[in-house]
Amino acid sequence: MSRPLLEVDHLVMNYTTEKGDVSAIQDVSFTLNEGESLGLVGESGCGKTSIAMSLLRLVAENARFDSGEIRLDGTDLLSLTDEEMRQRRWNDISMVFQGAMNAWNPVYKVGDQIREAMDLHFHPRLSNAEVEARISKLFELVGLNPAMMNRYPHEFSGGMRQRAIIAMALSCDPKIIIADEPTTALDVIVQDQILQELKKIQADLGMSIIYISHDIAVIAEVTDKIGVMYAGKLVELGSTREVFARPRHPYAFLLLSSTPSVTGPRRKLAPLEGEPPDLLNPPTGCRFHPRCPYATDQCATDEPPMEDAGDGHQVACWNWKEVPELGGLTK
Numbered sequence: 001m002s003r004p005l006l007e008v009d010h011l012v013m014n015y016t017t018e019k020g021d022v023s024a025i026q027d028v029s030f031t032l033n034e035g036e037s038l039g040l041v042g043e044s045g046c047g048k049t050s051i052a053m054s055l056l057r058l059v060a061e062n063a064r065f066d067s068g069e070i071r072l073d074g075t076d077l078l079s080l081t082d083e084e085m086r087q088r089r090w091n092d093i094s095m096v097f098q099g100a101m102n103a104w105n106p107v108y109k110v111g112d113q114i115r116e117a118m119d120l121h122f123h124p125r126l127s128n129a130e131v132e133a134r135i136s137k138l139f140e141l142v143g144l145n146p147a148m149m150n151r152y153p154h155e156f157s158g159g160m161r162q163r164a165i166i167a168m169a170l171s172c173d174p175k176i177i178i179a180d181e182p183t184t185a186l187d188v189i190v191q192d193q194i195l196q197e198l199k200k201i202q203a204d205l206g207m208s209i210i211y212i213s214h215d216i217a218v219i220a221e222v223t224d225k226i227g228v229m230y231a232g233k234l235v236e237l238g239s240t241r242e243v244f245a246r247p248r249h250p251y252a253f254l255l256l257s258s259t260p261s262v263t264g265p266r267r268k269l270a271p272l273e274g275e276p277p278d279l280l281n282p283p284t285g286c287r288f289h290p291r292c293p294y295a296t297d298q299c300a301t302d303e304p305p306m307e308d309a310g311d312g313h314q315v316a317c318w319n320w321k322e323v324p325e326l327g328g329l330t331k
């Protein structure tokens with residue numbers, strides 16, 4: 001068994017707003033082992049980016065950590081000083097930000113922008129020639145011609161800009177990369193190429209990766225484990241194979257059964273009706289209860305804890321045993 005590298009332990013984070021608290025992360029726990037890849041999936045607004053930003057401690061100013069720990073190699077990142085955290089950011093954990101491929105500064109060459117990031121963060125400091133050699137190697141790794149480092153962002157296609165973003169995220173040799181919707185804006189073929197390359201890079205470098213996506217089918221092939229989020233909560237966590245074969249949580253079940261690439265093009269099994277709740281005022285009990293076809297009275301009042309559903313699979317639902325087998329239904 002590989003070693004736990006990152007342990008998120010009962011994390012609670014709220015955004016303070018004029019209208020009240022937005023409950024963006026509610027009691028989330030998971031572990032990322034060395035060399036492992038974990039996918040976090042869920043609808044827009046369920047808290048995926050909030051978790052990612054928390055891991056780097058780059059949350060918005062109005063974010064407030066109320067309880068829990070984020071331990072990296074046993075050290076709670078939330079207890080570090082700003083300077084200690086700065087040392088760890090990019091070197092230990094780095095990130096491919098949501099939408100970052102469109103955030104290149106148009107007036108500087110791409111290689112110079114990566115160089116600047118390395119100057120700020122990489123230790124030990126490298127000479128100019130060493131930095132250049134490193135960027136050149138990183139470009140090869142992500143499938144870019146090293147000569148492209150002397151080009152401007154507008155000379156790159158969307159896929160190339162995203163590859164360069166990945167090169168930048170790799171530049172300080174992190175132990176963990178968080179990739180927030182890394183391929184969402186790209187066409188399906190480029191999306192697939194980039195994910196396969198990330199998978200290979202991860203294996204070659206022995207890194208751990210957290211993939212974030214609203215589309216469970218997209219990250220299925222590149223993850224070992226999947227965590228399904230709903231309204232600020234992690235509601236199911238298990239090996240990717242297990243979650244696909246037999247989602248236990250009603251939300252995960254409905255999400256998967258309404259994903260055509262999972263069930264086959266002509267089989268939409270059960271619709272996922274309604275909208276996710278407003279996190280300023282989340283539902284009591286189980287946050288999914290207003291939309292859940294399996295809800296019982298208890299669900300409206302009592303918050304279900306994560307419990308073991310066998311094979312290391314965890315689920316937060318009072319009635320998970322009632323959820324049918326997806327695999328059985330698709331035959």
Ligand SMILES: Nc1ncnc2c1ncn2[C@@H]1O[C@H](COP(=O)(O)OP(=O)(O)OP(=O)(O)O)[C@@H](O)[C@H]1O
Pocket residue numbers: 015016017022024042043044045046047048049050051060061062063098214279
């Ligand atoms: N700075 C902020 N202040 C108040 N609320 C915020 C802030 N940032 C995010 N939120 C809210 O927190 C919730 C979680 O947002 P988050 O961006 O983490 O979701 P997400 O799962 O990444 O969504 P998407 O798939 O659209 O990227 C949402 O309700 C969002 O509106």
Ligand code: SF4
Pocket residue numbers: 249250251286287288289290292293294295296299304316317318319320
């Ligand atoms: S706890 Fe109840 S409302 Fe929540 S997912 Fe399970 S059955 Fe549905």
Ligand SMILES: [Mg+2]
Pocket residue numbers: 048049050098180
């Ligand atoms: Mg997001």
